[in-house]
Amino acid sequence: MSEWFDIGENLLDGGVPPGAIEVKWDRYRSEMQLLAPANKRHYRIIVVGTGLAGASAAASLAELGYTVLNFCIQDSPRRAHSVAAQGGINAAKNYQNDGDSVWRLFLDTVRGGDYRSREANVYRLSELSSDIIDQCVAQGVPFAREYGGMLSNRSFGGAQVSRTFYARGQTGQQLLLGCYGALMRQVNAGRVRLFPRREMLDLVRVDGRARGILCRNLVTGEIERYAGEAVLLCTGGYSTVYFLSTNAVNCNATAIWRCYKKGAYFANPSFTQIHPTCVPQLGEVQSKLTLMSESLRNDGRVWVPSEPGDTRAPANISESERDYFLERLYPAFGNLVPRDIASRAAKKMCDEGRGVGPTGYAVYLDFSDAIEREGIDVIRERYNNLFPMYEEITGEDPYHTPMMIYPAPHYTMGGLWVDYNLMSTIPGLYVLGEANYSDHGANRLGASALMQGLADGYFIISYTMEHFLASNKREQVSTDHPAFAESEESIRREVARYLSHTSGKSVKQFHWELGRIMWDKVGMSRNAAGLREAIGEIRALRKEFHDHVHVPGTGEELNKNLEMAGRVADFFELGELMAIDALHRNESCGGHFREEYQTEEGEALRDDENFSYVAAYEYRGPDQKIVLHREPLKFRHAQPSHRSYK
Amino acid sequence: MTTGETMTLHLKVWRQRGPDQPGALTPYTVTGVSPDMSFLEMLDLLNEQLIERNELPVEFDSDCREGICGTCGLVIDGIAHGPKRACTTCELRMRNYRDGDTITVEPFRARGFPVLKDLVVDRGAFDRIISKGGYISVNTGSAPEANTIPVPKYKTEAAMDAAICIGCGACVAACPNASAALFVGAKVSQFALLPQGHAERKVRVVRMVEQMDTEGFGACSNHGECEAVCPKKISITYIARMRREYFKAALAGV
Ligand SMILES: Cc1cc2nc3c(=O)[nH]c(=O)nc-3n(C[C@H](O)[C@H](O)[C@H](O)COP(=O)(O)OP(=O)(O)OC[C@H]3O[C@@H](n4cnc5c(N)ncnc54)[C@H](O)[C@@H]3O)c2cc1C
Ligand code: FES
Numbered sequence: 001m002s003e004w005f006d007i008g009e010n011l012l013d014g015g016v017p018p019g020a021i022e023v024k025w026d027r028y029r030s031e032m033q034l035l036a037p038a039n040k041r042h043y044r045i046i047v048v049g050t051g052l053a054g055a056s057a058a059a060s061l062a063e064l065g066y067t068v069l070n071f072c073i074q075d076s077p078r079r080a081h082s083v084a085a086q087g088g089i090n091a092a093k094n095y096q097n098d099g100d101s102v103w104r105l106f107l108d109t110v111r112g113g114d115y116r117s118r119e120a121n122v123y124r125l126s127e128l129s130s131d132i133i134d135q136c137v138a139q140g141v142p143f144a145r146e147y148g149g150m151l152s153n154r155s156f157g158g159a160q161v162s163r164t165f166y167a168r169g170q171t172g173q174q175l176l177l178g179c180y181g182a183l184m185r186q187v188n189a190g191r192v193r194l195f196p197r198r199e200m201l202d203l204v205r206v207d208g209r210a211r212g213i214l215c216r217n218l219v220t221g222e223i224e225r226y227a228g229e230a231v232l233l234c235t236g237g238y239s240t241v242y243f244l245s246t247n248a249v250n251c252n253a254t255a256i257w258r259c260y261k262k263g264a265y266f267a268n269p270s271f272t273q274i275h276p277t278c279v280p281q282l283g284e285v286q287s288k289l290t291l292m293s294e295s296l297r298n299d300g301r302v303w304v305p306s307e308p309g310d311t312r313a314p315a316n317i318s319e320s321e322r323d324y325f326l327e328r329l330y331p332a333f334g335n336l337v338p339r340d341i342a343s344r345a346a347k348k349m350c351d352e353g354r355g356v357g358p359t360g361y362a363v364y365l366d367f368s369d370a371i372e373r374e375g376i377d378v379i380r381e382r383y384n385n386l387f388p389m390y391e392e393i394t395g396e397d398p399y400h401t402p403m404m405i406y407p408a409p410h411y412t413m414g415g416l417w418v419d420y421n422l423m424s425t426i427p428g429l430y431v432l433g434e435a436n437y438s439d440h441g442a443n444r445l446g447a448s449a450l451m452q453g454l455a456d457g458y459f460i461i462s463y464t465m466e467h468f469l470a471s472n473k474r475e476q477v478s479t480d481h482p483a484f485a486e487s488e489e490s491i492r493r494e495v496a497r498y499l500s501h502t503s504g505k506s507v508k509q510f511h512w513e514l515g516r517i518m519w520d521k522v523g524m525s526r527n528a529a530g531l532r533e534a535i536g537e538i539r540a541l542r543k544e545f546h547d548h549v550h551v552p553g554t555g556e557e558l559n560k561n562l563e564m565a566g567r568v569a570d571f572f573e574l575g576e577l578m579a580i581d582a583l584h585r586n587e588s589c590g591g592h593f594r595e596e597y598q599t600e601e602g603e604a605l606r607d608d609e610n611f612s613y614v615a616a617y618e619y620r621g622p623d624q625k626i627v628l629h630r631e632p633l634k635f636r637h638a639q640p641s642h643r644s645y646k
Numbered sequence: 647m648t649t650g651e652t653m654t655l656h657l658k659v660w661r662q663r664g665p666d667q668p669g670a671l672t673p674y675t676v677t678g679v680s681p682d683m684s685f686l687e688m689l690d691l692l693n694e695q696l697i698e699r700n701e702l703p704v705e706f707d708s709d710c711r712e713g714i715c716g717t718c719g720l721v722i723d724g725i726a727h728g729p730k731r732a733c734t735t736c737e738l739r740m741r742n743y744r745d746g747d748t749i750t751v752e753p754f755r756a757r758g759f760p761v762l763k764d765l766v767v768d769r770g771a772f773d774r775i776i777s778k779g780g781y782i783s784v785n786t787g788s789a790p791e792a793n794t795i796p797v798p799k800y801k802t803e804a805a806m807d808a809a810i811c812i813g814c815g816a817c818v819a820a821c822p823n824a825s826a827a828l829f830v831g832a833k834v835s836q837f838a839l840l841p842q843g844h845a846e847r848k849v850r851v852v853r854m855v856e857q858m859d860t861e862g863f864g865a866c867s868n869h870g871e872c873e874a875v876c877p878k879k880i881s882i883t884y885i886a887r888m889r890r891e892y893f894k895a896a897l898a899g900v
Contacts, residue, residue, distance in 0.1 A: 056786075059786070060786040063785045063786055074709060074715070074717060075707065075770070076769065076772065076773050076813065078716070078773075078813055079709055079710075079717050079813075083710065083812075084710045084712065084715065093792070131787075131789075133792045134790065134791055135784075135786060135789045136792075137795075138782065138788075138789035138790065138842055139781065139782050139789075140781075140805075140837050140840050140842050140843050142803075143802070145796075145798075145799050145802045147798075147799050148796065149796025149797050149798050150793050150796060151792055151793055167806060167809075168806060168810075170714065173810070173812070174809060180776070182784075184777040184780060185783060187773075187777045188777040196770070196773075219762055219763075248709040249708060249709060249711060282682040283680050283682050283687075285683060285691050287686065290712050291712075389737075392733065392739065393737075393739070395682070458786045459787075462786075506697045508690070508694060509694070550697060550700075552696075552700065552701070552702050553702055553703075558705055558763040559705075560703075561697070561703060
């Protein structure tokens with residue numbers, strides 16, 4: 001028995017349809033119930049989020065005839081954080097004739113996720129990957145091409161085949177502008193109503209079903225009510241729980257967290273990905289960490305000084321005094337080992353006192369060999385915007401002195417639990433993109449998040465949601481329903497509480513302190529003692545936050561500190577759940593590394609016997625214990641093996 | 647990477663409580679600014695100091711803080727996105743300033759971009775322009791196999807040079823006529839350059855240009871200020887291309 005949670009007696013069922021994995025999806029969607037086309041416009045669908053998942057879903061549903069209400073925090077849907085993705089998007093096109101296939105992409109993704117994902121979902125994702133590229137090209141996404149006019153690919157994130165499609169270092173931007181265009185076309189057609197500068201603050205359930213949301217209008221402060229037949233959360237990831245991360249400053253967990261508190265289970269909250277190649281922290285008042293594309297590891301060599309405390313300039317440290325630790329530890333993959341392994345190795349070097357830079361928490365990424373081998377012009381062309389970007393941030397020229405990099409929180413594999421239909425445990429509440437936990441298990445492969453967001457939004461949700469709507473009677477719910485009023489009342493109370501103090505620490509300070517606890521104790525490597533401490537510290541800080549946080553201004557105006565207050569309040573609760581989940585999972589897998597569970601060589605030690613399941617938590621009320629529900633994972637095709645990159 | 651010494655800066659910041667209220671430049675002093683900070687982190691620091699004194703923080707928009715989302719945008723000492731070329735406000739670093747400097751910070755101003763509060767403006771006009779044709783009309787599921795239509799590399803590259811627009815609106819803020827021609831020209835050109843965009847080439851340009859005029863953006867008179875401040879260095883040759891597209895469409899009677 002755990003002091004933190006009860007264990008649910010029944011196992012969770014992902015609702016995977018029968019049949020061989022290769023034909024499952026095809027057969028399933030062909031057997032689904034449909035709505036009469038003319039009837040669809042009577043269905044109001046609420047889509048929260050305008051990233052790759054949200055914009056693709058909203059556009060596709062509107063094309064089918066639904067009436068769509070689409071919300072986002074930014075002033076324009078085009079600014080959702082998908083816009084920042086750099087590297088690329090995977091698809092099993094096998095254009096390079098190098099042995100790729102749907103099957104291989106499927107196996108790679110399951111293995112990359114360290115056998116903590118649902119096979120059937122991953123297979124479907126691989127299957128749909130090619131359609132995504134077709135769709136995007138037709139939309140005018142200017143993917144990189146060869147001289148002959150055909151699409152270009154690169155190998156990415158340690159994959160042994162070249163299956164990544166890219167548009168310079170701005171793939172996310174170009175894909176997002178593709179779906180944003182499709183979305184705006186539907187806005188013009190009157191089928192999508194757009195609500196920018198809105199923040200969803202609550203979900204409304206009527207007779208158990210998701211029937212609406214409440215938003216704060218971020219310009220006027222008004223609390224607005226919206227009712228619909230289904231709600232789609234496409235609200236992205238929660239790496240900003242760490243304060244410093246590669247995510248945008250408005251990324252948050254509020255929408256999914258408030259749905260969790262309305263009964264949606266939260267799956268694998270502690271599964272987070274720490275990206276190895278980010279510009280290290282430079283100062284205390286820093287607001288974010290900038291990602292330097294993973295592709296840099298194709299040419300850069302990672303090293304630290306062999307001796308601890310060596311503060312000489314890199315140029316003065318001779319070859320024999322350098323430790324190219326990834327090449328030494330992992331001779332087979334060298335600098336191209338997966339993200340989690342590269343990140344932990346860098347941390348280890350710094351913990352040994354061999355880190356570099358002003359804080360001692362950085363390692364070198366050195367291009368001098370590549371420049372010597374291929375010439376500075378080749379390197380310049382290959383990484384066009386990255387070197388100047390680095391120079392802009394740090395003031396140092398990476399053509400002549402090695403870059404400094406350090407890992408940073410980047411992606412959250414955890415999220416709301418969904419079944420094969422992408423529906424949460426609340427009927428009518430769907431979760432798409434990074435906000436759900438579905439396809440990446442304990443670790444996501446590079447270039448597969450863009451693929452997942454678009455598969456969910458373009459090619460899955462329209463089928464599964466339609467089936468749900470067609471199998472239920474349509475009953476209109478009005479925003480006058482008491483459930484809306486109740487929810488509005490509780491939001492007003494919350495806002496009033498934040499605004500009640502005229503002195504005390506700011507929201508940002510609390511967020512920063514929470515981030516420190518999360519990074520130190522629920523970050524790249526974790527242990528039971530630290531996780532327990534973290535839970536205690538988070539609780540104490542949360543109490544202080546609610547008693548003393550100082551939010552200036554009023555609730556009836558644009559007030560970004562007030563917005564952040566609600567998000568940080570949710571991060572406290574989520575942070576605690578992450579620590580509880582990490583503490584319960586007595587194994588190391590993917591991005592989750594428990595120091596107690598490692599091999600003699602310091603590699604992650606998975607425990608398939610006891611932990612081959614998805615951990616999904618149920619909230620039952622403020623004074624009740626949460627419940628841990630388990631969805632067992634069975635591997636029929638991708639046989640669990642231990643990853644080895646030696 | 648620098649450490650240690652910090653700066654004290656004097657700011658004059660545009661403060662305006664709401665859309666219909668008067669605004670004014672208000673002086674502030676911010677201390678402890680490190681050269682490694684970004685311009686927005688400097689404003690974060692100012693806000694923390696204001697909150698501590700129980701004053702209202704300065705509202706400004708930002709999101710990615712790495713120059714790609716187009717959310718941030720300030721006029722710094724009279725220049726949209728500040729003194730460095732090819733750089734958004736969030737990418738600008740304080741090492742470009744000296745201890746004791748005075749800096750004026752204002753919102754992007756234009757008829758098409760009304761101020762909502764302090765440094766936050768409404769750029770919804772850009773979305774409305776895109777809604778009139780900034781896309782290729784293709785429903786989900788109806789696309790041909792991706793390699794069916796080869797596209798010459800130089801064309802893709804030229805389309806990409808236009809497609810990288812982040813929609814920040816600096817071009818409008820910098821233009822003496824508050825014209826949105828660079829923004830619209832970039833989108834029109836991206837699709838005019840790609841074979842996939844040809845079917846709607848003529849209606850697209852006409853509708854987008856009409857909407858641009860409806861929104862109250864001024865006419866382009868070739869000042870070139872837009873290109874000078876564009877953080878993505880989008881070339882004004884795309885405006886010329888838009889004009890050609892427009893005349894061709896007009897001749898065809900669209
Ligand atoms: C720097 C960086 C680089 C990356 N590079 C790659 C890459 O090369 N390849 C790859 O595959 N993946 C990459 N990823 C991951 C990938 O970009 C994301 O996982 C993916 O884009 C998420 O898409 P999304 O649609 O789920 O969410 P997002 O794009 O984050 O969109 C979330 C949307 O929800 C809205 N929202 C959130 N909360 C609320 C609320 N409460 N109310 C109303 N609206 C709300 C937001 O306004 C936004 O519109 C990268 C991520 C980062 C941070
Ligand atoms: S905040 Fe995204 S471009 Fe500046």
